[in-house]
Amino acid sequence: MPEVRSPTVRRRELGVLLRALRNEKGLTVEQVAERLLCSPSKVSRMETGHGAASLRDVRDLCDLYGITDESSRDRLMSLAREGKRQGWWQSYDLDYGTYVGLEAEAVAISDFQSSVVPGLLQTADYARAGHEAYLPRLSPDQIDLNIEAKLRRQGLLTQPEALTFAAVLDEAVLHRAVGGPRVMDAQLDKLIEAARLPNVTVQVIPFAAGYHPGLESNFNILDLPAPAPSVVFVEGLVGSVYLERPEDLRRYREVFERLQTIALSPKDTIDVIDKIKARFSEVNGRAG
Numbered sequence: 077m078p079e080v081r082s083p084t085v086r087r088r089e090l091g092v093l094l095r096a097l098r099n100e101k102g103l104t105v106e107q108v109a110e111r112l113l114c115s116p117s118k119v120s121r122m123e124t125g126h127g128a129a130s131l132r133d134v135r136d137l138c139d140l141y142g143i144t145d146e147s148s149r150d151r152l153m154s155l156a157r158e159g160k161r162q163g164w165w166q167s168y169d170l171d172y173g174t175y176v177g178l179e180a181e182a183v184a185i186s187d188f189q190s191s192v193v194p195g196l197l198q199t200a201d202y203a204r205a206g207h208e209a210y211l212p213r214l215s216p217d218q219i220d221l222n223i224e225a226k227l228r229r230q231g232l233l234t235q236p237e238a239l240t241f242a243a244v245l246d247e248a249v250l251h252r253a254v255g256g257p258r259v260m261d262a263q264l265d266k267l268i269e270a271a272r273l274p275n276v277t278v279q280v281i282p283f284a285a286g287y288h289p290g291l292e293s294n295f296n297i298l299d300l301p302a303p304a305p306s307v308v309f310v311e312g313l314v315g316s317v318y319l320e321r322p323e324d325l326r327r328y329r330e331v332f333e334r335l336q337t338i339a340l341s342p343k344d345t346i347d348v349i350d351k352i353k354a355r356f357s358e359v360n361g362r363a364g
Contacts, residue, residue, distance in 0.1 A: 084177025
């Protein structure tokens with residue numbers, strides 16, 4: 077099961093605190109960089125959590141900001157140490173490692189998917205079919221590692237302090253025969269099983285709803301423990317975007333709430349999944 081303390085989140089938490097301290101002193105990024113004899117980009121990366129701050133960096137910043145309280149200094153130094161540790165996912169060489177690092181400590185995730193089952197709810201065979209269709213093609217060994225990591229991530233839904241996971245899916249996700257009827261039969265069964273967990277909500281937007289605000293997008297909203305800021309993850313063909321500006325978060329939350337309103341209730345969703353699963357089961361039975 078994934079570890080609780082995520083170095084990705086620790087770096088973001090440290091960054092929030094460092095930015096607050098700089099603002100309290102009325103200093104610009106450029107002024108801090110000049111006094112630390114480093115580039116402004118380095119200061120910015122430390123404050124956004126995109127770069128790991130060294131213990132020396134934190135010590136110098138504490139001196140610059142006049143932090144003399146030992147407990148405050150120790151907290152910042154501890155965050156810097158934890159931010160440099162290796163997360164379990166880093167050994168898998170994932171191209172979405174930053175996302176997994178955020179997900180590892182999220183307290184809640186709101187996930188909208190218009191085309192595929194969310195990773196936390198996928199079976200191994202469904203995940204394999206997706207990875208085998210990926211371009212550029214992955215090696216068999218890397219596919220195996222990706223699937224192993226994905227299944228390990230799913231422990232977040234059943235661990236003692238499991239995160240709250242709300243998924244809204246376009247109905248197309250249920251009909252797309254990823255891996256064929258046998259794979260989809262098992263995948264929809266897993267969706268129903270997951271939807272019955274107390275911390276998981278699954279809703280489907282039916283075709284009858286017509287056009288909706290998420291139709292051309294897939295996105296996740298990850299709520300992280302304070303003071304780390306929440307973040308929106310938007311996945312694209314040529315790269316992914318992480319958004320954390322308040323206005324971006326507000327917009328995506330409004331869209332997700334609207335999608336939940338349009339979608340079927342969790343109970344009706346299970347009924348629809350069950351009916352579609354029956355069709356895959358029938359085709360699978362004829363093929364057998």
